[in-house]
Amino acid sequence: MQGAFLLEQVRERVKEDASLAKRQPFKAVLEGDVALLSAMDEPQLMELFAATHAGKTQDEFAREVRAFFQTARHPKLGVPYTQLAYAPMLELLQYLRANGFQTWISSGGGVDFMRAVSEDTYDIPPQQVIGSSLKEKFDEGNGNPVLRREARVDHLNDKAGKPVGIDQHIGRRPVFAAGNVRSGGDIQMLQYTKEQPHPGFALLINHDDAEREFAYAEKNDASLKAARQGGWTVVSMRQDWKRIFPEGR
Amino acid sequence: MQGAFLLEQVRERVKEDASLAKRQPFKAVLEGDVALLSAMDEPQLMELFAATHAGKTQDEFAREVRAFFQTARHPKLGVPYTQLAYAPMLELLQYLRANGFQTWISSGGGVDFMRAVSEDTYDIPPQQVIGSSLKEKFDEGNGNPVLRREARVDHLNDKAGKPVGIDQHIGRRPVFAAGNVRSGGDIQMLQYTKEQPHPGFALLINHDDAEREFAYAEKNDASLKAARQGGWTVVSMRQDWKRIFPEGR
Numbered sequence: 379m380q381g382a383f384l385l386e387q388v389r390e391r392v393k394e395d396a397s398l399a400k401r402q403p404f405k406a407v408l409e410g411d412v413a414l415l416s417a418m419d420e421p422q423l424m425e426l427f428a429a430t431h432a433g434k435t436q437d438e439f440a441r442e443v444r445a446f447f448q449t450a451r452h453p454k455l456g457v458p459y460t461q462l463a464y465a466p467m468l469e470l471l472q473y474l475r476a477n478g479f480q481t482w483i484s485s486g487g488g489v490d491f492m493r494a495v496s497e498d499t500y501d502i503p504p505q506q507v508i509g510s511s512l513k514e515k516f517d518e519g520n521g522n523p524v525l526r527r528e529a530r531v532d533h534l535n536d537k538a539g540k541p542v543g544i545d546q547h548i549g550r551r552p553v554f555a556a557g558n559v560r561s562g563g564d565i566q567m568l569q570y571t572k573e574q575p576h577p578g579f580a581l582l583i584n585h586d587d588a589e590r591e592f593a594y595a596e597k598n599d600a601s602l603k604a605a606r607q608g609g610w611t612v613v614s615m616r617q618d619w620k621r622i623f624p625e626g627r
Numbered sequence: 628m629q630g631a632f633l634l635e636q637v638r639e640r641v642k643e644d645a646s647l648a649k650r651q652p653f654k655a656v657l658e659g660d661v662a663l664l665s666a667m668d669e670p671q672l673m674e675l676f677a678a679t680h681a682g683k684t685q686d687e688f689a690r691e692v693r694a695f696f697q698t699a700r701h702p703k704l705g706v707p708y709t710q711l712a713y714a715p716m717l718e719l720l721q722y723l724r725a726n727g728f729q730t731w732i733s734s735g736g737g738v739d740f741m742r743a744v745s746e747d748t749y750d751i752p753p754q755q756v757i758g759s760s761l762k763e764k765f766d767e768g769n770g771n772p773v774l775r776r777e778a779r780v781d782h783l784n785d786k787a788g789k790p791v792g793i794d795q796h797i798g799r800r801p802v803f804a805a806g807n808v809r810s811g812g813d814i815q816m817l818q819y820t821k822e823q824p825h826p827g828f829a830l831l832i833n834h835d836d837a838e839r840e841f842a843y844a845e846k847n848d849a850s851l852k853a854a855r856q857g858g859w860t861v862v863s864m865r866q867d868w869k870r871i872f873p874e875g876r
């Protein structure tokens with residue numbers, strides 16, 4: 379969904395400055411539409427964020443993200459993105475909270491992007507969201523101080539960056555972490571959770587349900603291999619999930 | 628107290644490698660003792676952290692900090708540092724929490740240092756502590772993954788860095804923030820809290836009680852001037868605080 383949001387942002391920027399449409403990465407984005415953006419990995423998406431958002435204040439950015447979520451629909455599934463949280467994930471989060479756990483999101487996507495919808499979608503407040511981020515700068519702004527986004531990536535919350543993000547924000551190893559099979563982005567987080575003086579619970583979700591959702595093939599099956607080596611619990615969406623999305627959506 | 632901890636750390640390093648005692652900044656630290664370290668500002672302290680801690684794991688570092696707090700005493704006041712939390716600050720934190728606020732620490736000092744004692748001292752869990760930090764790196768460590776501290780400063784949570792740290796960790800402007808007069812380190816945080824669409828409460832504590840605690844003179848009275856300009860509430864430790872430290876310590 380961050381890809382779709384970026385596409386819209388690039389279109390807006392091109393309205394202001396038509397010459398951008400001929401320059402990369404904007405050109406590729408505009409020509410390739412969502413298909414191309416879906417293929418971009420987190421570092422590439424964050425670079426694009428940096429290029430499109432430098433100078434914006436955090437408040438402006440948050441307003442744009444919220445406006446996006448009010449109207450945007452998933453191109454294949456045809457529903458608002460906020461209705462695409464997995465039902466078993468919402469149930470698990472609720473179960474953990476009911477048993478005294480504090481629940482967090484550790485996303486490869488932009489932290490400010492996720493924070494705009496984390497509370498409505500997952501009942502997780504913004505301060506419990508970890509993600510990739512741009513550098514930001516305090517601007518006194520003539521008595522009306524704001525934080526401005528800079529054109530530099532501050533933290534990439536992907537792969538080896540995930541345990542780092544968790545330590546920076548939480549300062550403790552997770553007791554439980556769940557990741558998914560996609561681009562190997564959760565392997566290090568799950569290793570960090572599972573291997574420690576008091577081993578945590580590492581859960582890996584396998585997207586193997588092309589009919590009800592998607593089937594992602596991962597290069598060398600890296601996540602599934604790591605799961606076997608580390609003794610993680612693997613969940614098959616096809617075999618283990620009665621339903622994928624909440625009913626009545 | 629971070630200065631005293633660093634002094635001990637430098638002494639330990641010199642035991643391992645005597646040549647360090649002749650090199651800066653170690654030499655100055657060893658010769659100047661606590662007096663010199665007290666005069667160092669946060670950026671200098673963080674540079675020293677970077678120099679003394681590179682390569683250590685976060686777990687090792689946390690153990691050293693906890694060991695320090697178990698035996699260390701304030702050189703002038705002669706009591707453990709964990710007993711030096713201000714009584715009115717503890718009362719205020721308790722009052723805010725009893726009224727539905729989530730309380731956070733935003734310290735100029737090292738975040739991992741503060742986190743080791745924040746819960747015992749202030750009833751604030753590690754995930755609600757924001758501070759300065761070194762870069763850290765994930766190390767697979769042959770199936771026993773750890774995070775290692777690097778010799779580079781990642782974030783300086785001082786002055787204009789404080790609103791940035793708050794936004795990165797909380798993602799919302801504070802409703803209330805309290806700072807103190809010392810080196811102007813809280814000015815931007817208080818401006819950021821006070822000036823916004825819905826103005827927050829900015830509180831500034833003035834260390835003007837040489838008899839019961841300390842009287843800090845600040846260059847150009849920067850914090851007090853900013854308080855007058857911004858309409859912040861200023862508290863005099865001498866006039867407004869019945870007691871400084873909890874009774875019975």
